[in-house]
Amino acid sequence: MRCIFCKRVSDNSRSYEHIIPESLGNKEHMLPPGVVCDNCNNYFSRELEKPLLEADYFNQARFRWDILNKKGTVPRVRGIHFDSGMEIEISKTSNGLSVNTYRESDEKKFIDTLLHKEQGKLIIPIGRNSNKYLFSRFLGKVALEALALRVLDVPNGLDDVVNKIELDEIRNFVRQGNIQKSSWPFSERIIYPENAIFEENQTEFYVLHEFTFLYTEKNELYLILAIFGIEYAINLGGPVIEGYSQWLDQQKGRSPLYS
Numbered sequence: 001m002r003c004i005f006c007k008r009v010s011d012n013s014r015s016y017e018h019i020i021p022e023s024l025g026n027k028e029h030m031l032p033p034g035v036v037c038d039n040c041n042n043y044f045s046r047e048l049e050k051p052l053l054e055a056d057y058f059n060q061a062r063f064r065w066d067i068l069n070k071k072g073t074v075p076r077v078r079g080i081h082f083d084s085g086m087e088i089e090i091s092k093t094s095n096g097l098s099v100n101t102y103r104e105s106d107e108k109k110f111i112d113t114l115l116h117k118e119q120g121k122l123i124i125p126i127g128r129n130s131n132k133y134l135f136s137r138f139l140g141k142v143a144l145e146a147l148a149l150r151v152l153d154v155p156n157g158l159d160d161v162v163n164k165i166e167l168d169e170i171r172n173f174v175r176q177g178n179i180q181k182s183s184w185p186f187s188e189r190i191i192y193p194e195n196a197i198f199e200e201n202q203t204e205f206y207v208l209h210e211f212t213f214l215y216t217e218k219n220e221l222y223l224i225l226a227i228f229g230i231e232y233a234i235n236l237g238g239p240v241i242e243g244y245s246q247w248l249d250q251q252k253g254r255s256p257l258y259s
């Protein structure tokens, strides 16, 4: 068995690879050991997923949606106590929300300020998904892994993914990045509100993430991924996204996830 990213022999690897991180609520989409070797698996969680998940954008979404991390807790969000200018942290407890100072040394001053004021303001700056370089590498990782998941039961399917030279550019971009830290262009748009309620067989539910592939008549292969209502598309064949905009125009904007 060989790893779909570094192509090294991966027979001795032991880790399951989550296509979407567990900390974004994924419990079903994963790859058996060796499809992604332990080395690459560790690299991705350390260099791509950890910084993305800890950035305000995903951290705040996990807070809003009560998505538990591996330790079984909801992450805290950072903010500012407007009146004292102190950095604060909000956490969810069984009794509701709890506010404390980010630095322990600020605590006394913070409490004094609260005791001398009748009201005040807490500000939580809205997190933006602004690191396009890191995020596009993450999208590329999801794309190759979702492809591997698709062909898992196809004879020689995984070998084809490893051997396909057309996939080498995105493979290397995901695993090694580039010196200029320039991102792989991708499409990003809202397709439904993150709190949209879906219904199937008389059961109502929220969608945290979903994905599919689009293969256009120009023989371009795209991963279409939605996380919290935002649809992302990335081209597995090269760092160009124009083909997807053209395809969307032809389809009057309808997402491949719902066509």
Ligand SMILES: [Zn+2]
Binding pocket: 003, 004, 005, 006, 007, 008, 036, 037, 038, 039, 040, 041
């Ligand atoms: Zn590897």
